[in-house]
Amino acid sequence: MTNGDPQTREQLIDSAIRMFQQNGFQKTRVSDIVASAGVSQGTFYNYFHSKETVFREVCNEFIDQVKDLFIMRTEHIFDGETPEEIRNNVLAVIDDLLTIYGENLAVAELLFREGIGNGGLFKEIYEDILSVFIDLIEEQIIKGVARGFLNAEDPGIAAVFLFGLFERSLFYFLLVRKNTDLNKLKVQMADFILKGLSFKG
Amino acid sequence: MTNGDPQTREQLIDSAIRMFQQNGFQKTRVSDIVASAGVSQGTFYNYFHSKETVFREVCNEFIDQVKDLFIMRTEHIFDGETPEEIRNNVLAVIDDLLTIYGENLAVAELLFREGIGNGGLFKEIYEDILSVFIDLIEEQIIKGVARGFLNAEDPGIAAVFLFGLFERSLFYFLLVRKNTDLNKLKVQMADFILKGLSFKG
């Protein structure tokens, strides 16, 4: 009563990510995935209920990772005393997020490209991400305001700004115009965000 | 050999938008569109080459509208002398864009939700929008910097920030959390952007 061979499972997930990224969810056939994983058609269904299931699994795992990272890294973002410390904290968060996205570029691309459409199949995945992250960001903005570092009339709205700004930038600079200097990007982003939030530094 | 009955054409486009918005591109059947338009299956193909064609047509029309509007309204954005004038110009641009999106919410939703994924079918549509608008925005930032109103180390990067911030906010506030006070949103957005760009006002 195990869960199948973990190695086979991993092979299937890897293939799935690869094929989804290459051809998109709809155009990827289960037969593509299994061929690329070197197993038979039926084996796929010993591990996943459906094509959709792998997709969700892959996405959710990544989302959870990002969420955990985000929570961990933002917890003490405003614990610093000097503006310089805080600016560095913000930079560190951006840096970590960029890194994790970069390390999971394939999955990130899935999320960026497939997470929204598909006849609403994955609507909820994306809208989940939205809510979760916007809430987390909002929390931090509120904290920053409370500690006297930031100014934001409506932290909820500002949180959406930050999310959009961040998410689309990653999409653009990691997947569309790939030759951008990421270090420069980070600094500019921290700068823009902090200015937008009237950071007193 | 004209272009067909314009009324039938319009009916088909309207139905297509409606169905695409309701069920997404993939899940919408040509039979749904024609049923909702009250014509026969074959008629559809007297007006459009394929299901994809209508989708592109619908999207492109809207994109062109937005692009024209954007160009027209940003042309003289920094012609003003006082910061107050310029801030008002920016607000006006945001206002106009919000209005045109609001008036074409159905198509906007298509773009937001379907424009990216779909196995790359419409990848180019979205990436077209990206390039075009980011370029247009960059141009304006450069102008603003040149006129001494703004400060941006890398206008190209800043343009992406503005685009992401704007696009995702619209998506979020027009389609996900729909009960937001749009006037407040506009002001906050202008404020955030201008601060982010070190607007001297």
Add this chain to the structure above:
Amino acid sequence: MTNGDPQTREQLIDSAIRMFQQNGFQKTRVSDIVASAGVSQGTFYNYFHSKETVFREVCNEFIDQVKDLFIMRTEHIFDGETPEEIRNNVLAVIDDLLTIYGENLAVAELLFREGIGNGGLFKEIYEDILSVFIDLIEEQIIKGVARGFLNAEDPGIAAVFLFGLFERSLFYFLLVRKNTDLNKLKVQMADFILKGLSFKG
């Protein structure tokens, strides 16, 4: 907005009956049906929702025919005055039923062979037949008792006897041991039934 070409429909139904009879419901592939009907795979689904649907349609049509015939022919079964008349009426009913079964032997075989099992898929079809006919038979027995021709302590139970006796006999003599003299069968059946019901003749 018609219902498709009636000729194609008929071809499909005929093929379906033929193939179901030959190979049973489960083993019949839709591809067999369409091949035998000389149309394409897709055409089948312009006429029927599913393989199951044709089966039901075919069965129900036959059942309705039999039911109508039964009702019509039994209505005046006990209107006669002399026992001889009534015996002849009974014989006529049996004769008509045998004829209609014989004329629809293919469908009848479907019902006999496929109507019951199949994981309960068609359970209800068969149990519908049961209820309907047993009720109709019971009615007639009650009438016969009331008119003083028959005797039956529990007409409901006797109705089940008649149904079983009749249905299994048809199955056996029409489909298993096919060389039986049907005229002899009819007479014996009428005789057995009437004696079983203490017919005063």
Add this chain to the structure above:
Amino acid sequence: MTNGDPQTREQLIDSAIRMFQQNGFQKTRVSDIVASAGVSQGTFYNYFHSKETVFREVCNEFIDQVKDLFIMRTEHIFDGETPEEIRNNVLAVIDDLLTIYGENLAVAELLFREGIGNGGLFKEIYEDILSVFIDLIEEQIIKGVARGFLNAEDPGIAAVFLFGLFERSLFYFLLVRKNTDLNKLKVQMADFILKGLSFKG
């Protein structure tokens, strides 16, 4: 190289009967059976050649039981001298059959529901039962006629009547309309049959 653990074998057979009865032969998966028996997929094939094999085994065992019982109980059915004795013998046979069916209701239901259809897979099982029992019944009728108790122009035909009457009644009263008084049923059945066979009593 024995026949395997008898306990495991029994568990598998019991599970098979249970699942077949619940969901029918076709819809029952081997995985259902083994899950319900608490053994692994492969174990099943250490005991049975195929899914079909268990089905046949289960059915045949029951049929053999019924056949043995029937032969044993009918052997001396007309050995009595008085009509009363014979009527009681007939009643006893019906009683015993009802009992054995009742005690094996699950298997009986299988036979009734699954034994016929299934694309002819089990056609022969059912037609075997038919031949065997009809022959046995015919023998008894012939004996009854010879001893001067019964009258039947064609005992072969009458045997089919009895079989159909009995089998469908059991199906109906044991599985469809389950609330019938079985004692009443037995008496009525014996009565109907004997009258139908011109029993001199």
Add this chain to the structure above:
DNA sequence: TATGAATGAGGGTTCATTCAT
């Protein structure tokens, strides 16, 4: 003998597109 992962053929159904009328 028990296990359970792997197999792979098989078939129902969908739907964009075509085309004769």
Add this chain to the structure above:
DNA sequence: CATGAATGAACCCTCATTCAT
């Protein structure tokens, strides 16, 4: 230009059976 019947490729998923351990 309108119709709607016909097309047929495409694909997901099932599950009985095998077999190495």
